[in-house]
Amino acid sequence: MNQEQVMLIVLIFILATLSIWIILESILFAYIKKNSSAISKLIDLNKNKEQSFHKINTTYTYIKRNKSKKAFDKTDFYKVLKEYYLGNESFFIDIINKLEHNLVEATLYDQNCDMIFASRITDWYRGINFEKREKFWFNRFKLKPIKDISIIIKSTYTSPKGKNSYLAKREYHFSDIKNISNEIKQQNEFQKSKQYQRLIMTDQLRYTVLKRDNFRCCLCGVSAQDGATLHVDHIFPISKGGKTELSNLRTLCDQCNLGKGAKYDDTGLN
Numbered sequence: 716m717n718q719e720q721v722m723l724i725v726l727i728f729i730l731a732t733l734s735i736w737i738i739l740e741s742i743l744f745a746y747i748k749k750n751s752s753a754i755s756k757l758i759d760l761n762k763n764k765e766q767s768f769h770k771i772n773t774t775y776t777y778i779k780r781n782k783s784k785k786a787f788d789k790t791d792f793y794k795v796l797k798e799y800y801l802g803n804e805s806f807f808i809d810i811i812n813k814l815e816h817n818l819v820e821a822t823l824y825d826q827n828c829d830m831i832f833a834s835r836i837t838d839w840y841r842g843i844n845f846e847k848r849e850k851f852w853f854n855r856f857k858l859k860p861i862k863d864i865s866i867i868i869k870s871t872y873t874s875p876k877g878k879n880s881y882l883a884k885r886e887y888h889f890s891d892i893k894n895i896s897n898e899i900k901q902q903n904e905f906q907k908s909k910q911y912q913r914l915i916m917t918d919q920l921r922y923t924v925l926k927r928d929n930f931r932c933c934l935c936g937v938s939a940q941d942g943a944t945l946h947v948d949h950i951f952p953i954s955k956g957g958k959t960e961l962s963n964l965r966t967l968c969d970q971c972n973l974g975k976g977a978k979y980d981d982t983g984l985n
């Protein structure tokens with residue numbers, strides 16, 4: 716026999732072994748599927764559960780086209796991701812809700828699956844590998860709900876005549892989108908609290924402060940009788956998180972208030 720013939724025989728042998736193995740495994744699979752209470756219970760569970768998992772795309776791509784090489788080099792990918800999020804906020808909120816729903820449902824589903832497998836009947840096992848095979852096929856039958864997404868942020872720059880083009884990318888996930896959504900929620904709440912602090916600055920409160928300060932400017936001491944216009948001022952500005960409460964309010968005259976703006980130092984005086 717020459718070398719080629721030997722190779723051929725070896726190849727035929729390998730293919731024959733493989734075929735026999737596949738046939739045997741299929742027979743075993745049919746036997747296991749017929750006898751496994753766990754797998755049939757799982758199939759029933761799947762019928763009910765299939766509808767409760769949201770199906771969404773798992774990959775999203777956003778391309779930032781830069782106007783200069785310098786801008787390309789300075790790409791802040793997280794900032795671009797935020798830009799993408801803000802441009803499609805309701806779309807991403809929908810995705811977040813669906814993924815959170817899937818995560819909760821998946822936990823319940825996994826618990827159900829564990830329970831089904833733990834309470835399986837094993838008296839039909841013939842040999843030591845049946846448990847291993849049943850477990851393998853049981854896991855193959857389990858539903859695989861979508862629990863994460865991949866967001867690819869691409870940054871590109873092409874030189875004016877198209878001579879050079881550059882591409883950089885970074886991948887983000889559900890947790891990143893979730894962080895951005897929380898950051899924006901906090902910003903909105905801060906905005907709302909600023910509006911609220913302005914709203915509770917009533918005439919009555921204003922009068923209380925003026926009276927407490929003897930109707931005089933807390934910095935230079937002028938009064939309305941001296942011809943000054945008096946204001947009630949936030950020592951620590953609302954824009955910086957200051958509150959509308961007596962300890963943060965003081966009387967200032969026009970002149971003193973004018974130079975102040977939203978500046979603030981530790982003493983509250985400027």
Ligand SMILES: [Zn+2]
Nearest residue numbers: 932935968971
């Ligand atoms: Zn003053």
